[in-house]
Amino acid sequence: MTPEELSKIIKESLESLIAAGKLEISQSPEIKIERPKNKEHGDYSCNIALVVAKPVGKNPRDIAQLFVDKLGANPSIKRIEIAGPGFLNFTLDSKSMGEVAKTILQQADEYGHTNSFNGETINIEFISANPTGPLHLGHTRWAAVGDALARVLAASGAKVVKEFYINDRGAQIDKFGISICAAANNEPIPEDGYHGAYVKELASEITKDKPQILKLSKQEQEIEFREEGYKRQLKQQQLVLKDFRTIFDVWYSERSLHSSGAVEKGLSKLKKYGHVFEKDGATWLKTTDFGDDKDRVLVKADGEYTYFASDTAYYVDKRSRGFEVNIYLLGADHHGYVNRLRAVAACAGDNPDKNVEVLIGQLVKMLKNGQEVRLSKRAGNIITLEDLVDEVGVDAARYTLIRYPVNTSVTLDIDLLTSHTNDNPVFYVQYAHARISAVLRAASEKKIDWQKSSFNPAALVVQQETELLGALSEFPRVVASSAQLREPHRVARYLEELATAYHSFYSSCRVLPLIGEDVTDETIARLMLCAATQQVLKNGLSLIGVSAPEKM
């Protein structure tokens, strides 16, 4: 029996208790099934009596007793106990527990998928860097977390589109062009320009490919270098992200927003809702109507659209493409945007609580030999995605960035991430997968055809086996809650627990028969358990975009 099935049975009991007039509540409560930390509390615990107690006005332990009476006869449940303030603690029949392994092998790659977000269309926008340089550590965090979040949401049934907004318009990209142009002409790059070594590289590449550019006027050169640099830098970002296994569905250009008329369209929609006004020759959006601390300019007095105008148009455009939920992943230095974005939604007649979600990612630092790394060869005083991947590889980089909740800052310790031991969680988890693969390989070498043998779940009775089964049964709910809370780090943490449960099982339960021993029900059941664990590790790692190696 999976926890989902248990939860269903409990809900049915609740309904029948209500129907029988033994409980009176108006709305169905949020009940939780958990794996108790304390083993003495059984396989699963449920808080239903505690939750129901208040609206019903009865003692939680008395209510718990009603459920015990109702559920006690179920053959899959070996024991129910009322504990503490009114928890229901379930101990399942070992046969029923063992069946989880079979469920997992049947569902295979689908195990962990749920339909909890069926019908939701979600746009998730992240990184959205200027195409004026390499991606830095902050972007890298989002590349990993945003992608994992998208996968977790998709696994929960949502229709997800990953989007990268290209800031290819405005002062920054102009400065980029000016900087490359200066470098190409061996002139000093302006103070407020781009100074990384990559600017010089771009300059020499471009002049090599298109030497005629240098014959143009200065102004024309700046434009040409800007366009060439943009093209190449964008391509570079796309390549780097592809190697990092973060694939975007949509690369949305800010310029296209202007050329397609989306900006005017967005503006007219906002006007319709009456929050646009004129002041000092400029056009403003009255975002203070919805909690922003000051109003924002859409069109400057000189007739130019602001960056904010693009932002609002982009939001309106996303909504017109049918996205109910729009998730923005931003760096900590952009937290001032949260109220602004919410206000934009409200000004466009939407509900910010529903249509806009902003996640703020805190700072990422890199540590090597106990010292903070501050300098990158190519990019000057920022550390790039490539710097990190060069040091630790894609798997370790992704895993570590995803492992922590985004609203805390992280420090990546290079020395630790390259170590192959217990204190490096990436290896710990991957090693569990490799270890299982080795066992299954050995089984096939010994010609043990466990896949075709009959599975006796009751053969799994040792405590470490039960623990492992319990951990495996948790997976779908971990994925669903990661999606719901927008916290993919829960998947990584779960995988570590699962790996621990497996290593513990492995060291106390011999799987394959020794020479002279026979293949028994236990052998087959344990191989099934190994295969199920391998499957879940693989599914979980794939949700965070980390490889599941067969050998290490």
Added chain:
RNA sequence: GCGCCCGUAGCUCAACGGAUAGAGCAACUGGUUUCUACCCAGUAGGUUGGGGGUUCGAUUCCCUCCGGGCGCACCA
């Protein structure tokens, strides 16, 4: 000044309002002739920054103070 995030074991960090606050590292004990020791089991370590409040129950929610990070453009 206003706003956002953070403060948990010596260190790096977990913990959807749930039971005795957990992992790893470091320290100390043990364990493998056997499927990958890149492992496992155990001991010790805490006033969850301080103080109030809400709750049957608070690391979690609210208020306040202290400490740290970040942000407050007709820039992008």
